[in-house]
Amino acid sequence: MQWFEFPDAPASAAALAATVAQRLSAALARDGRAVLAVSGGKSPVPFFHALRSQPLDWSRVLITLVDERFVPPDHPDSNAALVREHLLQDAAAAARFLPLVGDARDDVTELAAANAAYQQPTVAVLGMGEDGHTASLFPGADALADGLDMARSLPLLAVQPLTAPHLRFSMSKAALLACDSLILSIQGAGKRQVFDQAAQGINDSLPISHFLLQTECPLDVYWTA
Numbered sequence: 001m002q003w004f005e006f007p008d009a010p011a012s013a014a015a016l017a018a019t020v021a022q023r024l025s026a027a028l029a030r031d032g033r034a035v036l037a038v039s040g041g042k043s044p045v046p047f048f049h050a051l052r053s054q055p056l057d058w059s060r061v062l063i064t065l066v067d068e069r070f071v072p073p074d075h076p077d078s079n080a081a082l083v084r085e086h087l088l089q090d091a092a093a094a095a096r097f098l099p100l101v102g103d104a105r106d107d108v109t110e111l112a113a114a115n116a117a118y119q120q121p122t123v124a125v126l127g128m129g130e131d132g133h134t135a136s137l138f139p140g141a142d143a144l145a146d147g148l149d150m151a152r153s154l155p156l157l158a159v160q161p162l163t164a165p166h167l168r169f170s171m172s173k174a175a176l177l178a179c180d181s182l183i184l185s186i187q188g189a190g191k192r193q194v195f196d197q198a199a200q201g202i203n204d205s206l207p208i209s210h211f212l213l214q215t216e217c218p219l220d221v222y223w224t225a
């Protein structure tokens, strides 16, 4: 795990955007295409603003989500709506977007469709909640063990959080660790405390620990107070 510390959120967002753009660019040169998976929530907005004007051949980049709430695409809690409003703008408007949820009417059919359409990301940018969840791998959820099972073959699963609204679709641990690289972006003293606790040992009540304490996929942590 590599640790990067920044004086404020704009500095962290700018550095994160430059790193992600450089990794996408390397994938474009190597493979002719690149896939970026981003997190939702509230904190990624400055990063999206910094990333969307990076000079890249965005027409060969596919953007998808690490996780999504099972809500229609115009719902205020939709991660796809967040990406459309804040990331798929400026130069990045040329990127293709692969949402995880359709019209949010039938979770079984839509999860099957999302798994069928899934594209393995080159880079995934993770967030973390103060309860230690990452993607939508929530502590205490019935589906957590399945989501953390490295033998699981389907990349996406449905998770019903006990402490947060909406059924979620989430990338599994196995799918996330199959990315070329992972970046965790966090800020604030509360999240730092959770991070420090999770870094001490694998602990299912802090699912993020499964990503900090692994050797399958390189992880960079972007931290700002």
Ligand SMILES: O=C1O[C@H](COP(=O)(O)O)[C@@H](O)[C@H](O)[C@H]1O
Residues within 6 Å of the ligand: 038, 039, 040, 041, 042, 043, 044, 066, 067, 068, 069, 079, 126, 127, 128, 129, 130, 134, 135, 136
């Ligand atoms: O519910 C979610 O929360 C986490 C953390 O969000 P943040 O706004 O506190 O950074 C996020 O990473 C995840 O994608 C989202 O669906």
